Amino acid sequence: MAELRIINDKIDFRGKNVLVRIDADVIIDKNGNVEPGGEFRLFGSEKTIKFLVKKGARVILMSHLGRPNGVTESLRMTPIAKRLSEYLHLPINCLKEITGPDVKNVVSDMKNGNIVFLENLRFDDREEKNDSAFAQELASMGQIYINESFATAHREHASVVAITEFLPSYAGYLFAQEVEVLREVLRNPKRPVLAAISGAKIETKASLLKNLLPQVDYLLTGGGVANMFIQAKGLRIGSSISEPSMLDFVKELLRDFPNKIFVPTDVKVLREEQDGKKSIMILNSESVEDSDAIYDIGPQTSEIYANIISLSKTCIWNGPMGKIELPDFQEGTKKLAKAMLASGVYVVVGGGDTVAALRKMNLLTGFGHVSTGGGAMVAFLQGEKLPAVDALTY
Ligand code: 3PG
Ligand code: MG
Numbered sequence: 001m002a003e004l005r006i007i008n009d010k011i012d013f014r015g016k017n018v019l020v021r022i023d024a025d026v027i028i029d030k031n032g033n034v035e036p037g038g039e040f041r042l043f044g045s046e047k048t049i050k051f052l053v054k055k056g057a058r059v060i061l062m063s064h065l066g067r068p069n070g071v072t073e074s075l076r077m078t079p080i081a082k083r084l085s086e087y088l089h090l091p092i093n094c095l096k097e098i099t100g101p102d103v104k105n106v107v108s109d110m111k112n113g114n115i116v117f118l119e120n121l122r123f124d125d126r127e128e129k130n131d132s133a134f135a136q137e138l139a140s141m142g143q144i145y146i147n148e149s150f151a152t153a154h155r156e157h158a159s160v161v162a163i164t165e166f167l168p169s170y171a172g173y174l175f176a177q178e179v180e181v182l183r184e185v186l187r188n189p190k191r192p193v194l195a196a197i198s199g200a201k202i203e204t205k206a207s208l209l210k211n212l213l214p215q216v217d218y219l220l221t222g223g224g225v226a227n228m229f230i231q232a233k234g235l236r237i238g239s240s241i242s243e244p245s246m247l248d249f250v251k252e253l254l255r256d257f258p259n260k261i262f263v264p265t266d267v268k269v270l271r272e273e274q275d276g277k278k279s280i281m282i283l284n285s286e287s288v289e290d291s292d293a294i295y296d297i298g299p300q301t302s303e304i305y306a307n308i309i310s311l312s313k314t315c316i317w318n319g320p321m322g323k324i325e326l327p328d329f330q331e332g333t334k335k336l337a338k339a340m341l342a343s344g345v346y347v348v349v350g351g352g353d354t355v356a357a358l359r360k361m362n363l364l365t366g367f368g369h370v371s372t373g374g375g376a377m378v379a380f381l382q383g384e385k386l387p388a389v390d391a392l393t394y
Pocket of ligand 1: 023066067
């Protein structure tokens with residue numbers, strides 16, 4: 001079994017420049033501050049950073065933010081470094097560049113225990129190209145590399161893959177924990193295992209459903225994923241989101257796993273009449289009309305799902321049950337979370353939106369493992385090889 005190289009006590013960090021790739025890809029609000037729901041991801045690197053500082057390392061933090069095309073003022077690292085510094089109660093010197101002579105000067109003046117934060121890695125288009133020369137420029141500033149960014153483990157980018165060619169490289173504590181938990185949940189879960197899969201981006205969930213269905217005992221569906229199954233049963237979904245190109249695939253899943261898949265029996269819709277009048281109502285899934293958009297699961301479905309949860313020992317959850325950015329459609333997601341917390345089932349939950357929403361609803365404490373990965377967690381669970389994990393594996 002391939003082993004991950006993990007940060008540990010035996011490594012001599014004292015006086016060394018340690019490059020630490022974290023995932024600081026959070027949402028910045030209109031006032032330029034870090035949006036609280038998503039902060040959890042940023043704070044995930046706490047243990048590794050504090051460990052390194054205590055060990056007398058000189059810590060060079062680096063991350064991407066968003067998907068910029070060249071230098072973009074609204075995607076600078078400044079607010080992130082400020083928020084992280086407040087949270088850790090440690091000073092962080094945020095730089096305006098990624099590499100170059102000025103950065104090198106600052107880095108060479110660092111004292112043991114100092115922290116600097118480089119500018120957004122994606123301001124340089126070589127990052128996403130896994131460019132060797134860019135990786136080497138980064139690597140030349142340090143003696144050791146730590147990857148603490150599980151959320152980008154599915155990306156073949158310079159700061160998570162190419163850089164490992166140039167420095168002794170290790171997974172940080174959070175990264176290692178993510179890999180371990182997700183491996184265990186696939187390989188060795190306590191049964192019955194339930195997967196709750198939903199969300200708006202249905203096409204991104206196809207391989208996940210295909211890989212998980214043979215392995216789990218139950219599948220609860222919500223959001224756009226549920227719409228597809230409702231449609232596959234021959235029912236109307238009105239103006240709800242769906243992905244027509246996936247309908248045949250979803251029908252096949254229903255045929256192959258008829259007893260595992262649970263589809264909402266009732267839904268909460270936003271009805272928009274021709275005169276523009278809008279109303280919210282709960283309908284039996286068979287009674288959805290053309291003027292309806294399904295935005296949440298209904299109360300009966302929530303109860304059925306809570307029952308299935310109480311029968312399960314392990315639960316893998318990705319994606320909110322409804323359109324949770326609208327307060328009227330948060331109930332299904334809330335009830336699902338509460339049922340999981342009440343039943344004591346071991347829950348592995350992930351997905352940027354789901355986690356941010358749960359945090360806002362104060363429902364994030366009590367889950368077995370909250371993954372910082374969105375796409376990375378999905379890629380892992382659908383059986384893909386993650387380039388950044390491979391790069392740190394013996
Ligand atoms: C994420 O948001 O899941 C990670 O930060 C990766 O971001 P990306 O999808 O822009 O590569
Ligand atoms: Mg992202």
